[in-house]
Amino acid sequence: MIRKIGIVLVLLLVSQVLHAQQATVNTNAPAPPKENTLSMFVGRFGYFLASKEFKDIYGNGVVFGGELRLGGRRITGWLEGNYRARTGKFSFTKEETKVNVLAIEGGALYKFKIKSGNIMPYIGAGVGYYMYDEKNEPIGEAKKNQIGFCVVGGASMRVLKSLALDCRIKYSTCSMQPADFKINIGGLTFGLGLGLGF
Amino acid sequence: MRFLATKSRAWILFFSALLAVLWMTSPIQSVSQSQKQQANLDGLRDKAWKEGTVGVIVNLEVPMIQELTAASARFSGMDANQAITSERIAADNALKEAIEYAAWRVFMELEGTQYTVNHVYSYIPFIALRVSLNALSLLEVSSTVLGIEEDGLTRLIDPVEDSGGAKGDTSLTDGGDLSRPSLDTSVDLIGAKTAWGLGYTGNQWYVAILDTGIRKTHQFFTGKNIVEACFSLGSDGAAGAGDCPNGNSTMTGSGAAVHYSSTYPSYDHGTHVSGIAAGKYGSLAGVAKDANIIAVQVFSKFYGYLYCGSNSYCIASWNSDTLDAMNYIYSIRGSYNIAAINMSLGGGRYYSSCDTDSRKSAIDLLRSAGIASAIATANNSYCGSISGPACVSTSVAVGASTDADAEAYFSNWHATMQKVFAPGSGIYSSTGASDSSYASWNGTSMATPHVAGAWALMKQRFNGSVTDLLNALVTTGKSITSRCENKSLPRIQVDKAIQALPAGFKLTIQSNQFGTTQPIPGVYTYAPNTQVQIKPVPNTYCIFINWSGDATGSSDPLVVTMDRDKTVSAYFRYIYAPIATGRKVLNRTFSQAEYINILSWQTDPVNAGLDITLYRIYTMSGDTPTLLVELAGDKTEYYHRKVGQTSITTYAIRAVTSSGREGAPALVTVQ
Numbered sequence: 001m002i003r004k005i006g007i008v009l010v011l012l013l014v015s016q017v018l019h020a021q022q023a024t025v026n027t028n029a030p031a032p033p034k035e036n037t038l039s040m041f042v043g044r045f046g047y048f049l050a051s052k053e054f055k056d057i058y059g060n061g062v063v064f065g066g067e068l069r070l071g072g073r074r075i076t077g078w079l080e081g082n083y084r085a086r087t088g089k090f091s092f093t094k095e096e097t098k099v100n101v102l103a104i105e106g107g108a109l110y111k112f113k114i115k116s117g118n119i120m121p122y123i124g125a126g127v128g129y130y131m132y133d134e135k136n137e138p139i140g141e142a143k144k145n146q147i148g149f150c151v152v153g154g155a156s157m158r159v160l161k162s163l164a165l166d167c168r169i170k171y172s173t174c175s176m177q178p179a180d181f182k183i184n185i186g187g188l189t190f191g192l193g194l195g196l197g198f
Numbered sequence: 199m200r201f202l203a204t205k206s207r208a209w210i211l212f213f214s215a216l217l218a219v220l221w222m223t224s225p226i227q228s229v230s231q232s233q234k235q236q237a238n239l240d241g242l243r244d245k246a247w248k249e250g251t252v253g254v255i256v257n258l259e260v261p262m263i264q265e266l267t268a269a270s271a272r273f274s275g276m277d278a279n280q281a282i283t284s285e286r287i288a289a290d291n292a293l294k295e296a297i298e299y300a301a302w303r304v305f306m307e308l309e310g311t312q313y314t315v316n317h318v319y320s321y322i323p324f325i326a327l328r329v330s331l332n333a334l335s336l337l338e339v340s341s342t343v344l345g346i347e348e349d350g351l352t353r354l355i356d357p358v359e360d361s362g363g364a365k366g367d368t369s370l371t372d373g374g375d376l377s378r379p380s381l382d383t384s385v386d387l388i389g390a391k392t393a394w395g396l397g398y399t400g401n402q403w404y405v406a407i408l409d410t411g412i413r414k415t416h417q418f419f420t421g422k423n424i425v426e427a428c429f430s431l432g433s434d435g436a437a438g439a440g441d442c443p444n445g446n447s448t449m450t451g452s453g454a455a456v457h458y459s460s461t462y463p464s465y466d467h468g469t470h471v472s473g474i475a476a477g478k479y480g481s482l483a484g485v486a487k488d489a490n491i492i493a494v495q496v497f498s499k500f501y502g503y504l505y506c507g508s509n510s511y512c513i514a515s516w517n518s519d520t521l522d523a524m525n526y527i528y529s530i531r532g533s534y535n536i537a538a539i540n541m542s543l544g545g546g547r548y549y550s551s552c553d554t555d556s557r558k559s560a561i562d563l564l565r566s567a568g569i570a571s572a573i574a575t576a577n578n579s580y581c582g583s584i585s586g587p588a589c590v591s592t593s594v595a596v597g598a599s600t601d602a603d604a605e606a607y608f609s610n611w612h613a614t615m616q617k618v619f620a621p622g623s624g625i626y627s628s629t630g631a632s633d634s635s636y637a638s639w640n641g642t643s644m645a646t647p648h649v650a651g652a653w654a655l656m657k658q659r660f661n662g663s664v665t666d667l668l669n670a671l672v673t674t675g676k677s678i679t680s681r682c683e684n685k686s687l688p689r690i691q692v693d694k695a696i697q698a699l700p701a702g703f704k705l706t707i708q709s710n711q712f713g714t715t716q717p718i719p720g721v722y723t724y725a726p727n728t729q730v731q732i733k734p735v736p737n738t739y740c741i742f743i744n745w746s747g748d749a750t751g752s753s754d755p756l757v758v759t760m761d762r763d764k765t766v767s768a769y770f771r772y773i774y775a776p777i778a779t780g781r782k783v784l785n786r787t788f789s790q791a792e793y794i795n796i797l798s799w800q801t802d803p804v805n806a807g808l809d810i811t812l813y814r815i816y817t818m819s820g821d822t823p824t825l826l827v828e829l830a831g832d833k834t835e836y837y838h839r840k841v842g843q844t845s846i847t848t849y850a851i852r853a854v855t856s857s858g859r860e861g862a863p864a865l866v867t868v869q
Contacts (some may be wrong), residue, residue, distance in 0.1 A: 090785050090787060092784065136790070139840075181788070
C-alpha cells in the first residue's frame with residue numbers, strides 16, 4: 001500500500017517538475033492559445049479486460065461511468081464513478097452467477113501540451129473505493145468493499161468549443177477476499193468518453 | 199495304655215462323625231446328591247479302584263439345551279434345498295457348540311487326572327469317558343455334571359433256538375424250490391402286501407439297522423442304497439484302536455458295516471434283521487421292500503469266560519457306541535429320509551420305565567425329528583418286565599408273536615412298556631454265510647424289523663410324528679392277549695394303519711438360495727382341501743420374483759388348496775450392487791467455491807429384468823448408514839455438494855425395487 005502511494009506521489013512530482021520546466025523554457029515564447037475548457041464532465045463507456053480468473057467465470061465486458069475533471073491547465077483533479085455487472089457460470093456445474101462492481105476513483109491528471117492545441121494527452125494516477133458483490137443460488141452472496149489504485153493515460157480532443165472526445169486506458173488494482181479466494185477485481189479498461197467543458 | 203487307647207478311639211470317632219456331618223451338609227454334596235443319579239456310584243468307584251479305570255457316560259449341564267435341541271430338531275426329514283441345509287447346519291452347530299463347551303469345562307476340571315475321551319456327542323448332552331478313580335471323584339462334584347452312569351455292555355438278542363436247531367428251525371440257501379413261507383407269511387400277516395398294493399413300498403425311505411452290520415453283497419439287498427457306519431470301541435472300551443474295519447473305534451462310508459467273521463456267534467444278525475425290514479429278491483421281500491438301509495455296526499468283539507461265558511468268543515455293544523450310532527443317525531437326517539431305527543439288542547430286566555438311561559435322550563432326539571426307535575423287548579420269557587433300552591418309555595418296544603397270533607413263549611412282556619407285537623417266530627431272511635444264504639430265525643429281534651419296515655410304509659403315506667404313527671399302529675392292530683396276564687396289546691396291521699392315517703396330500707415347498715418361505719421349505723402333508731398359506735421370505739438384498747411348479751404369479755402370501763400332491767417353488771433373485779465410481783471436483787465462481795463429491799453408477803447387467811425404481815444413497819459412518827438422498831431409478835449420477843476439501847466420505851448406493859426391496863450396496867469412498 002505504501003509503495004503504491006509512493007508511486008502516485010512520484011508521478012505527481014514528475015508532472016510538477018515538467019510543468020515548471022516548460023514554464024521556464026517558454027518565458028519569452030508567444031502566449032499559447034487559450035484553452036477553452038479547464039473543467040469538464042465526461043460520460044464514458046469502456047471495455048474491461050479482466051484477470052484470467054474473472055474472465056473464466058464472467059468474461060470481459062462493458063463498463064459505464066462518469067468522470068468529473070476540475071482544475072488548471074496542467075494539473076487537473078479527477079473523480080470518476082464506474083459500474084460493471086456481469087452474469088457468468090460456475091466453473092463445473094455451469095450454474096448462473098452474477099457479479100456487480102461499483103468503483104469510485106479519484107486522483108490527478110497531468111496534461112501535456114503539444115503543438116496542435118486541439119489534442120491534449122495526459123497521464124494520471126489515483127485511488128479508488130471498490131464495492132464488490134457476487135451472488136448465486138448454489139452458494140449465496142459474497143460482498144466486500146476495498147480501496148485500490150489506478151493509473152490512467154489518454155488524450156482529449158476538442159471537437160467543438162465545449163465538447164471534447166476523450167480516449168484513455170486505465171489500469172486498476174484492488175485485492176480483496178470476499179469469500180473463498182483472494183481476488184483482484186481490477187484490470188485494464190479501454191475507455192471512450194464525451195466531455196462537456198464548463 | 200488301655201485308657202489312652204480308649205481315648206484315642208473316642209477322638210477318632212468324634213472326628214469321623216464331624217467329618218461325616220460336614221461332608222453331608224456341604225453345598226457341593228447337597229447339590230450332587232439331589233441332582234445326580236448316583237445309585238451306582240459306589241459300584242463305579244469300586245470298579246475304578248479294582249480295574250484302574252471305568253467307562254462312564256456323563257450327562258452334562260448344558261445351558262438352554264431344550265431350546266437349542268428344539269431349534270435343531272425343527273429340521274426333520276431330508277433338506278429340501280441348499281438354503282435349508284445351511285439353516286439346519288447352523289442350528290445343529292449351535293447345539294453342538296453348546297455341548298462341546300460344556301464338555302470342555304468338564305475336561306478342564308479333570309485336568310491332571312487320568313481319563314480318556316471315548317465320545318463327545320454332538321446332539322445329546324452327554325460324553326463318554328474312561329476315567330480313573332480320581333477323575334470319577336471330580337466328576338461327582340462337578341457343577342457341569344448332572345449324572346453319571348456306567349458305560350455298560352448290551353448284548354445282542356440272540357435268536358431263540360427251536361428244539362434241536364441252531365437259532366431256528368431252518369438254515370437254508372436259496373436253492374430255488376425251497377419254500378420260504380415264514381417271511382412271506384409274516385409280511386402278509388401284518389398287511390404289508392396289501393400296503394404294497396396301495397403303492398406304499400417304502401420307496402425313497404431309509405430304515406436304520408443298529409446291529410452287527412450287514413453283508414451288503416447279499417442278493418436280498420440287490421439294487422438298494424446301503425449307507426454304512428461303525429461305532430465299536432473294542433473290548434478295552436476306550437477310544438482309539440477299535441473293532442471297526444479300519445482298526446479304529448469309528449468309521450463311516452463304504453465297508454464300515456461289514457460284519458465280523460462267523461467265529462462270533464450271531465455275527466450276521468444284522469444281515470437277517472435288515473432283510474426282514476427292507477430286503478427284496480425275486481418273489482421274497484421284507485416289509486418295506488423298496489426302502490433303503492442304513493447299516494450301523496455297533497458291536498465289539500470279546501473273548502474269554504469273563505465276557506462270553508461258555509463261548510470263547512462273543513459280541514456286545516458298549517452303550518456309548520449305541521449312543522454314538524443314534525447321534526450319527528440324527529446327524530444325517532438332512533441327507534436321507536429316515537423312517538425308523540431298529541435296535542434288536544437289549545440287556546437287563548426292567549419292571550418299570552428306565553427313563554434315566556442315557557439312551558432315552560437319543561431316542562427322544564430322534565423322535566423329535568420324526569424318527570421312531572423300534573426296540574426289541576428281548577427273549578427271556580419274562581412276564582411283567584422287559585430289557586433295556588426297550589424299557590425307555592418313548593421307544594417303540596416290540597414283542598414277538600407267532601404266525602397264529604399268539605404271544606411267542608420267549609417274548610418278554612410288559613403291558614405298558616411294550617407297545618406292540620409283531621411276528622417273530624420262524625422268520626426267514628438273509629444270513630451272512632453267502633450272498634444267497636437264508637435262514638429262519640425266532641426272536642423279538644425278528645419282530646422288531648417288522649415294525650421298523652412298517653414305519654417306512656407309513657411314512658411314505660403320511661410323514662407324521664412318531665406319536666401319530668404309533669397311534670395308528672396301536673389303534674388298528676389286532677389284539678393279542680399275553681400268556682402272562684389277561685391283558686392284550688395290538689399286533690401291527692400296517693395296511694389298516696396306513697388307511698387310518700390322514701389321507702393327506704404332500705406339499706413340497708422349495709426355494710432357491712436367495713430366500714426361504716414360511717413355512718420353511720420341506721415336505722408337508724395336509725388334509726384334502728386344506729388351504730395352505732405360504733409366504734416368501736427373501737434374504738437380505740434379495741427379492742421374491744415368482745412362484746413356479748403348481749403355482750404361478752407372485753402372490754404374497756400364496757394360498758394353495760391341497761386337492762392333490764403339489765410342489766411349489768419360490769424363486770428369488772439377488773439385487774446386485776450398482777457399478778459405481780466417485781470423485782471430488784472444485785466448483786467455483788470468481789470469489790466463491792464449493793467441493794462436490796460426484797457419484798456415478800450404472801445398473802449391474804445381471805439385474806436386468808428387475809424393476810429398479812429408486813436408488814438410495816447413504817453415507818456410512820462405520821457400518822451405520824444414514825440416508826442421504828433418494829433418486830429416481832433413471833438417475834445415474836449424484837452431486838453431493840459443499841463437502842469439505844479434505845473430507846473423506848464413504849457412500850453406499852443401493853438399488854431399490856418397486857416392492858421396496860433394497861439391493862446390495864455399492865460402497866464408494868471419495869476423498
